[in-house]
Amino acid sequence: xxxxxxxxxxxxxxxxxxxxxxxxxxxxxxxxxxxxxxxxxxxxxxxxxxxxxxxxxxxxxxxxxxxxxxxxxxxxxxxxxxxxxxxxxxxxxxxxxxxxxxxxxxxxxxxxxxxxxxxxxxxxxxxxxxxxxxxxxxxxxxxxx
Amino acid sequence: xxxxxxxxxxxxxxxxxxxxxxxxxxxxxxxxxxxxxxxxxxxxxxxxxxxxxxxxxxxxxxxxxxxxxxxxxxxxxxxxxxxxxxxxxxxxxxxxxxxxxxxxxxxxxxxxxxxxxxxxxxxxxxxxxxxxxxxxxxxxxxxxx
DNA sequence: CTTGACCCTGTAGCCGTCTACAGGGTCTAA
DNA sequence: TTAGACCCTGTAGACGGCTACAGGGTCAAG
Numbered sequence: 114x115x116x117x118x119x120x121x122x123x124x125x126x127x128x129x130x131x132x133x134x135x136x137x138x139x140x141x142x143x144x145x146x147x148x149x150x151x152x153x154x155x156x157x158x159x160x161x162x163x164x165x166x167x168x169x170x171x172x173x174x175x176x177x178x179x180x181x182x183x184x185x186x187x188x189x190x191x192x193x194x195x196x197x198x199x200x201x202x203x204x205x206x207x208x209x210x211x212x213x214x215x216x217x218x219x220x221x222x223x224x225x226x227x228x229x230x231x232x233x234x235x236x237x238x239x240x241x242x243x244x245x246x247x248x249x250x251x252x253x254x255x256x257x258x
Numbered sequence: 259x260x261x262x263x264x265x266x267x268x269x270x271x272x273x274x275x276x277x278x279x280x281x282x283x284x285x286x287x288x289x290x291x292x293x294x295x296x297x298x299x300x301x302x303x304x305x306x307x308x309x310x311x312x313x314x315x316x317x318x319x320x321x322x323x324x325x326x327x328x329x330x331x332x333x334x335x336x337x338x339x340x341x342x343x344x345x346x347x348x349x350x351x352x353x354x355x356x357x358x359x360x361x362x363x364x365x366x367x368x369x370x371x372x373x374x375x376x377x378x379x380x381x382x383x384x385x386x387x388x389x390x391x392x393x394x395x396x397x398x399x400x401x402x403x
Numbered sequence: 404c405t406t407g408a409c410c411c412t413g414t415a416g417c418c419g420t421c422t423a424c425a426g427g428g429t430c431t432a433a
Numbered sequence: 434t435t436a437g438a439c440c441c442t443g444t445a446g447a448c449g450g451c452t453a454c455a456g457g458g459t460c461a462a463g
Contacts, residue, residue: 120409131452134412139450150459152410172358173318176450182362185369197373200366207363211356213317217327218352221345224330228342265439276422279442284420295429297440321420404463411458417451428441433434 116145116154126163133163140180141166173210178203261290261299271308278308285325286311307331318355323348 123130136142142162145153165186169179185200268275281287287307290298310331314324326344 118410129452132450135451148459150410151412152459168358169362170450171318172355172362173316182366186365197370200370200373204363204366204370207359207366210317211359211363213313214352214356214359217314217317218349218356221330221349221352225342225345225349228345232339232342263440274422277420280421293429295440296442297429315420406461406463408461409459412456414454416453419449421447423446424444426442428439430439431437433436 116156117159119153119155122155122159122163125160126167128163128167136163136166136176139176141176141183172207261301262304264298264300267300267304267308270305271312273308273312281308281311281321284321286321286328323351 117125119133120130123133126133133142137144142159145155145159147153162183165183166179169182170176174182181199182203185196185203262270264278265275268278271278278287282289287304290300290304292298307328310328311324314327315321319327327348329341330345330348
């Protein structure tokens with residue numbers, strides 16, 4: 114076979130076999146050409162495409178959004194005002210996320226400094242940490258797994 | 259009533275009424291004190307807490323992760339090695355998200371540049387945008403809403 | 404030509420995250 | 434004292450995003 118089968122693609126993309134079909138259904142992967150007997154034949158491009166999907170998904174984009182992003186990713190050629198607007202909207206979202214992450218990061222860093230300082234000082238009775246107690250309480254609460 | 263009712267909190271936090279209870283169940287909101295008749299009485303702090311939850315959620319953290327982050331949000335005092343480890347793990351997650359966002363941003367910027375260039379050059383017949391056509395095709399596919 | 408790995412389709416189930424509803428109690432204003 | 438808005442609990446349903454399985458076809462090695 115000249116192209117990749119579904120299983121091969123799944124393996125290359127490090128993704129579940131069934132997920133490939135699922136993504137095809139959702140329009141994230143264009144329907145592959147078939148052999149005479151109905152087997153899908155994927156090109157190398159499909160691997161890259163799935164990689165992009167993974168990355169975008171990890172960033173919190175929905176599959177619907179990823180589908181839109183993919184179009185921009187792959188078709189650099191012609192474009193018009195509406196498309197540009199969409200791109201700009203996505204960019205704004207991304208920039209905002211970056212700002213928020215920055216904020217969260219400095220927050221966590223401050224907490225970490227605090228933590229290290231406290232560890233350096235007391236270094237005794239490690240079972241009196243109120244934070245841990247609190248976590249234990251929350252974790253054991255009904256409905257939390 | 260001196261505190262906020264569940265409904266009032268929901269409105270203040272711009273969140274669904276039922277979701278408040280759901281979050282309480284999941285340990286994202288500590289169980290509020292009750293009136294004699296059983297009504298919850300929320301403090302202003304709950305509004306801030308829900309705001310934090312929203313922001314963290316938008317950044318792609320699961321509710322479980324948000325719950326862990328909340329600990330750092332509210333308790334800076336006590337510290338121990340386990341907490342520090344958790345902090346470091348969260349920091350790594352945040353850093354990773356930032357890197358991925360950076361990558362995505364440059365993708366989007368490249369597409370946008372392409373887009374603007376195309377607009378500057380042709381500036382005619384805006385209904386021939388292949389990107390849009392393709393989106394329309396994909397959107398109408400089964401299973402995509 | 405059979406066997407085992409792989410592919411096909413359709414459909415059902417799972418987890419996370421809500422969201423809605425039923426059946427009942429409470430509170431306040433007229 | 435009653436109507437209407439609001440609260441309570443428990444539970445069911447919805448939706449996104451997979452993941453699994455059944456029942457059957459294909460293909461290449463032995």
